Amino acid sequence: MTSDEKETIYNLLKLSSSWVYGYKSPKFQGDSIAFDDDVIEFVEPKPAPSSDAMATEVPQSEAIDIESAPPKVTGQQPSDNGGITIESICSKISTCRNCVLSNTRTNTVPGEGVQHPYVMVIGEGPGEDEDKTGRPFVGKAGQLLDKMLAAIGLSRTTNCYIANIVKCRPPMNRTPMPDEANACAGYLQAQIHILKPKFILAMGRTAAQNLLKTNTGINTLRGNWLELQFGNEKIPLMATFHPSALLRDERLKAPAWQDLKKFREKLLAEKPDYAEVFYTQQ
Structure with missing residues (x-):
């Protein structure tokens, strides 16, 4: 040759x-x-x-x-991103036609939060309110998520970035199909690569299973410290119940709170001042 x-x-x-x-x-x-x-x-x-x-x-x-x-996957220098930014990723998502979800969406929902998040929160996909506004977790489940994060000193405005496995709403809020999740996987990987979160909080079965490439149920995964293999790096990850599951079944609130307290303990051990910005802005 x-x-x-x-x-x-x-x-x-x-x-x-x-x-x-x-x-x-x-x-x-x-x-x-x-x-x-x-x-x-x-x-x-x-x-x-x-x-x-x-x-x-x-x-x-x-x-x-x-x-x-x-x-x-390195990322200590800006050049490692090859000129790609969160804004450019959002622009690509806005014109994406990689799967059938693009045919029924009103708006794409790329994500929202700070540019250098300590924690990246990843859910399943947009719902009706998110589809209307183009923002993640703004409906009833999103309002509950904000309260859950605030209880452990986290917020999308101070130290978190919130995104989903898929960036367009599945019809009737159904679970995303594997091909739909795969069509969005590159965008989520790019977001993780650029944002470089120290920890990931996976909200619900769909998020945890897609991130970890497993079929293990959420009842087994939740509350345990796991790792997301990302290039040569391993990002600590914990899964818990999705806020919408808590709205359907209040009995899940107690175990979800136990998960969040365990998550907070790890954050405090790694970075005792992680919540300072959150509390000073409240």
């Missing part, structure tokens, strides 16, 4: 991977790879003038394995 052929294939793979992620793919961090020819063209030699003529052996270059380096 020639160097030009290698470069063409590499660029196609890089473009495809970046499209899936919604930002510069962590699998393709190098921009200055030099490819060599593997193909040696055979040229019929001219008759040697004498038996003493020297034969020159042309070494064959080794193929370059572009997948040999493990995926890496």
